[in-house]
Amino acid sequence: MKNKILIIILSILCIYSCKQQVKVNNNLKEEIVTIKGKIHNYQNTYKTGRFTYFDAITRTIEHKIISIDSLGKFNFSFKLIHPLYNSVFFEIADKNFTEFMIKPKTNYDVVIKEGKLIFEDKWEEINKQISTFNNELNKALKDKLPKFKNINIKELSTTEYLNYQKEMEIEKLSFLTSYSKKNNLSKDVKSYLKSKLKYKSAHASITARFEYSQGFPKQKKILPKDFYKNIFNEYQITTFEDIQSRECIDYIANIVTVLSNKDTTANNKFEFFKSFNFFSPTELDLLHKLFNDFKTVSKTTEYLKFLEKNRDMFVELNWRYNVHILLKNINLLSSGLTKDLVISQGLEKYYFSNNLRPNNKEWKQIENLIDNQSILKYLKTESFKRTLAKETKTVSNEDNIVISLEKIKEKYFNKYIGKVIYIDFYATWCGPCIEEIPYAKQMHKEFENKNVVFLNLCAKSKLEDWRNFKKKHELGGENYLLTDEEYFILTNEYKVKGFPTYILLDKKGNVSEYNTLRPSSKISIYEKIDNLILKE
CATH class of the missing domain: 1.20.58 (Methane Monooxygenase Hydroxylase; Chain G, domain 1)
Incomplete structure (x- = not known):
């Protein structure tokens, strides 16, 4: 009997020891990556490019705008937490490169020659x-x-x-x-x-x-x-070697979506909102009706007035409810990296990207759920960094944004009221944007002489690059180059997360659909535009 007890105790100690060993050995740390390069036979046409990447920890899409000198040389650095392949995008000189490996704490020398990205040394091999x-x-x-x-x-x-x-x-x-x-x-x-x-x-x-x-x-x-x-x-997911592929990163993102929407009910959501003691009894009654019949209630004057008064809190609680459901369902996953990474991507998706951070109760829950301490430490650092800007904003800055938004709409949109507006947010160095151009031209022909305007808003690009881009690709529609300030304000208004992004406005200038279909979807987007044209 004593031997059996001893065996059980030793087994428990072994399991605990192994778990502690995982926490020590599987450490994640951001390291610097430097890429130096030259464009062969540089024509001095484009003076900027973009480097985009995202990792498995938060799946935050990071962008770096790259300056190209008169000789076609460029040099830039960024921090990376684990090796990546196929979740890295290098858009430069009217080309888009994706098939290459990048590792932390590494310096790379590259050449862009005859439309190919060539690495030096062992990396090309x-x-x-x-x-x-x-x-x-x-x-x-x-x-x-x-x-x-x-x-x-x-x-x-x-x-x-x-x-x-x-x-x-x-x-x-x-x-x-x-x-x-x-x-x-x-x-x-x-x-x-x-x-x-x-x-x-x-x-x-x-x-x-x-x-x-x-x-x-x-x-x-x-x-x-x-x-x-x-x-x-x-x-x-058992090791950090698993997470270097785009396929694994996207698999984790899908689990986040599944678990943050699983077994949600109108009543559960209402009780969650109610627990914050923020809304009046009348407002709670409206929320109860809304969650049970969103389609009907969301069109009422009562709801629109409620939203005007409580928009920020209403949006925040929706994000917090997603995290609440995610953490409630997280035990459907076995302990280990899968669970840790789903939590970390979930916090980025619902909190950090929306300038929110977990409350004390949530942090305690998260600390108990995450096994890998380097991931937990990284999340706490990100939480502080990503939400610091929100806390230091002044009222005057927010007032300026409201005024600027009105001026921007007057400058770019108001003149087209009475027509359906299809907006294309793009950049001159964006490969997927360029791929959509032939389909956009086809769409313009499809709607020639119809009550629709195609509004192409270029951002994060230099004036000279934009002019060359328009001329080279013979862009149709209405074309404007946004300042960085204009682009920042419009990204908040129209939920623009990257390039290209398409927004559909009705004839009154109201958003019909955020992040709508691309021109390459052809019939599907044509039908949406046609329906708005016919709508009075």
């Missing part, structure tokens, strides 16, 4: 190894890969699709094993490819909750039994 493997994998599985590319295949049930994804994952990982034996792949490459192949299947599986019959993702009404539980158990 690493990128070539990844590219070559991808090509060989596609050749080996060419008969199977395109067969069921999207979930929008009516012939497959959700279960059949999940089984197919798992079969393909096993085949790809098996190919990687045999390919690695024949080819001298570096440790970095093998680690990244393993993460990519595994979490590509994970991402495809969790997005199988959607159907696309209407041209956009819509939650399925019925999912297989234990759909989420099986995915969470199958695709746990």
Whole structure:
């Protein structure tokens, strides 16, 4: 009996020791990355570029505007917390580069030549190894890969699709094993490819909750039994090597969305709002009606007056409710990195990006839930940094923003009242923006002589670059270059998170749809515009 007790005690100590060991060894730390480069045969056309990246800890999209000198040289630095591949975007000289690896505490020398981004030293070999493997994998599985590319295949049930994804994952990982034996792949490459192949299947599986019959993702009404539980158990994140792929980062982001919306009810939301003791009994009565019948109540004069008075608090409590539900559901995940990273991305999505921070009660809950202490420390630092600016704002600054917003609308929008307005926020160095231009021209022809205006608002770009861009791409529509101040104010008004972003306004100048469809969606966006044109 004593021996059994001793064994149990030793087991507990071992588990505790292992857990403590994870906290010590799996440390995350931001390190400097420096990239120096030159554009071969530089024509002095574009004087700026942009470097964009996001990591798995918060999935915050970071931008760096890059200055290019008269010789085509550039040099910039930034902080990075873990290696990345395919969640890094380098937009420069009218080109968009994504297929390259970046690691913390590393200096890179690059050349842009004949439309290619070329790294010096071993880094070019690493990128070539990844590219070559991808090509060989596609050749080996060419008969199977395109067969069921999207979930929008009516012939497959959700279960059949999940089984197919798992079969393909096993085949790809098996190919990687045999390919690695024949080819001298570096440790970095093998680690990244393993993460990519595994979490590509994970991402495809969790997005199988959607159907696309209407041209956009819509939650399925019925999912297989234990759909989420099986995915969470199958695709746990165990090491920091897992998180370097874009596929893993996006998989985590999907879990955040799932858990922050799971099992929400109108009554639960009402009780949460009520617990803050902020609203009057009359206002609470309105909120109760709103949460039970949003479509009807949101159109009433009573609600609009309530929103005018309580907008900031109402928005804040909605974000806080998302975090409340996320933390309530987080134990559906096993302890470890998956849980830690879902919490960290959730805090960024709902709090930090909205200038909010957890309250003391939430911090205590978060501290008990997160195992990795370096992630917890990083989150506390981010919480302080990201919300400091909000606390130091003055009333006069906010008043100036209101006045400036009115002037900006008068300058750019009011002249088009009476027409549907399709706004395109873009930058001259934005690759995806450039890709949309042919579709935009096609859309302009489709609506020629109709009651709609296409308003192209360029931001974060130099005047000379903008003029060259307009001339080179023969932009149609109405074109304006925003100052940084104008862009900042409009991003808050129209919820612009990056480029390109499209906003649809009705004929009264009211927002019909934030972050609406791109020109490349063709029929889907055409129908939205047509409906607004016909609407009185």
